[in-house]
Amino acid sequence: MISRGAAWFLVVAGVFNVVIWPRFGVAIWNDERAWTGAVGDSSPTSFLWVHVVLIGAAVAIALGVLWVAFTALRSRRGARSDH
Numbered sequence: 001m002i003s004r005g006a007a008w009f010l011v012v013a014g015v016f017n018v019v020i021w022p023r024f025g026v027a028i029w030n031d032e033r034a035w036t037g038a039v040g041d042s043s044p045t046s047f048l049w050v051h052v053v054l055i056g057a058a059v060a061i062a063l064g065v066l067w068v069a070f071t072a073l074r075s076r077r078g079a080r081s082d083h
């Protein structure tokens with residue numbers, strides 16, 4: 001079982017990543033290296049696609065971390081009420 005403190009640390013880490021990575025995605029979208037011509041109006045480059053995969057994986061992992069954290073917090077609450 002994960003300690004209550006560790007579960008809350010995972011909540012903070014998960015929320016941080018869910019907030020930060022999409023903001024980074026906006027910066028990548030607006031980066032000239034992400035497009036062959038005008039930003040958003042031309043073909044995407046591998047620079048954009050690599051970052052899309054990176055950001056998608058990071059957000060998916062963060063959501064998994066949040067699920068683990070909330071599951072741990074719920075199970076600790078249930079275990080405490082059983083005693």
